[in-house]
Amino acid sequence: MALPVQQQAKYWGIVTVVMLVVLWFLGDVILPFVLGGAIAYCFDPIADRLEAAGFSRTASVTIITLIAVVLFILLILLVIPTLISQTTQLIDTAPQLFDRLRSTLTERFPSLVDSESTVHKQLLAIGEAIQSKGGELLNGVLSSALGLLNVVVLLVIVPVVAFYLLLDWDKMTARIDDLLPRDHVETVRMLARQIDSTLASFIRGQGTVCLVLGTYYAVALMIAGLKFGLIVGFIAGLVTFIPYVGALVGGVLAVGLALFQFWGGTEVIDGETIIQTTNWLRIGIVAGIFFLGQFLEGNILTPKLVGGSVGLHPVWLLFALSVFGSLFGFVGMLVAVPVAAVIGVLTRYGIEHYKGGRLYRGLSTDE
Template sequence: MNPIRSSPSRWLWGLLAAVGAGLIWWHAAIVLPFAVSLILAYVLRPAVDALARRRVPRALAALGCLLAVMLAGVVVFVLLVPIVSQLAPMLRAQLPDLLVGWWLQLAPPLAKLGLPVPVSLAEVKAQLMDLLHNHGAEWGATLWQSLVIGGGNLMNLVGLALLIPMLAFYWLIDWDRMMPPLRELIPLRWRAGFTHFMDEADSLMGQYLRGQLWVMLILAAYYSLGLMLFGFELALPIGVFTGLAVCIPYLGFGLGMVLAVLAGVLQFTAAGEGLWLPLIGVAVVYGAGQVLESFYLTPRLVGERIGLHPLGVILALMLFGQWLGLLGLLIALPCAALATVLCRHLLNAYRNGAFFLTE
């Protein structure tokens, strides 16, 4: 008996797996929307199954769940409309005076340090005109190139936003028909373990989604109330947007904080109350909110349920963000949780000798 030696079929399966992984990596741009749509369908499948058990046609149930997800995304985007519509004219009207006021406050200390600074507003204007005259063409070309590249990326995102729900719809309506043949491809001795893994993954994903939803709702109420207490006029839309956008780790919180700072500075400066009150208010509300989310809400409502250590959470966010950008941040935690379940099952199989053949 020699457990180290492997049969030729195992080497063949390993070679086929390596070739398959290479082909998937080579065609990653094509595979990506199918993979994301499969994840979306997997997340929505319990809701679709629940509606189907209540005699709702499966196609209609799948369409309703997808529309609900798209509506949630639209709500988050629409929350930006009142914020931008009020901040844009205020910024256009107050920005020159704000810049002049800040320059008048910063110029004397910089001059005392021996740094060359303009001594008058006329000199500031002259230097700006000189910069525009000498570098305007270069900056314009760079801006145009950025807009072209950004526009191309935007069109790609729009295309994915239309393609992924359509693919998810077909995954959902044919899930029960496609999965049994795929399960038949699994070797018989592994089938029970695979079924157990999928049941555990289903339970874990449900717990993650429920926990994340509670975190978003609690933080939306907290940020709205906190900004209201400090007198922010846009407290409700900014607070709700920040709370709902925390599903995008770091980016949602950062964007909400920037909007709060901008809204507070413009509002309180126009009222002649200075900069300190809005800055202190944002620091207190968002600092306490980050502590609340990081040390209580997410560990209690999400982390403990999916079994991820904080170090694993940080590593997953960094890796998926590097691989897939914004989309990676969105799917990092659920994918990491599923990977944790898979590794646990593989480790148990390894300890039980499932990866070795005996002669």
């Protein structure tokens, strides 16, 4: 005989509270294990396919690990130094961007932005704040001994955790299945399949979309001649998991930088005044890159890699990221998507039962 609903709710409530408390106090400690688990979850289907092709589980995981190590080394050697360099240059260039903006506004709207106006002072303050705060943030991340130690720990622990979790993934899922309450095992399995489908569609599919679009934006912008093409592509790809936000943020940043770089004006070099014309073609190419990216995302990448609705509305996802990020920091943001998927699936399951129950249908529907 199953336990009463009140007792079940009490037990599951206790489990939830304990998990939140652990997340609250051990957030930084469990970060490598959360990242390792996420990596193992993403690569498990590849390991399963290699097993189906005739490889053992150990051989499959070893192959995946070797390929990942090679790609990571190439990333460290080829991409990350340029990314850090462009980020530093962008932070240093930010005041010049605002100086150019302020000069343009002064020329076109002199009565609006005179030297004593609020707009003039705010533009100056924003430029100085971005340079100072951005520099402080970058220096803090790169020069902090604790931050460097944490990065080293992550680089060592995360791959080890991911390797062993991926190696024993099927055994762990079988063990968890064996521990499920027997009275509700089929219901839990059904909900788990729905949660896995949602996460697989979103994390694996959308993660691939982010990687493809980020690479496309970075390469295309650098070919177009944009000075900070790599960092703009990285930012755009990073936030592509929120529909339209990646293209909007990256597009505004890229077009703004293109206007700064290719906009005409006068420049004094060695005592001579040189007039530069506006390169509208380059500016149009930068804008066209993001329009093409949006077309590829909406019509090819997302339908093929993510599929239809995955049950995670952008507003709900933003809310989950904001709440868990503010409560539990970076670890909270990592677990926000899985938690949002679980809550979404449980909510839909509850709504289905509610619509089939007497509270919704009323007494008039009783036979």
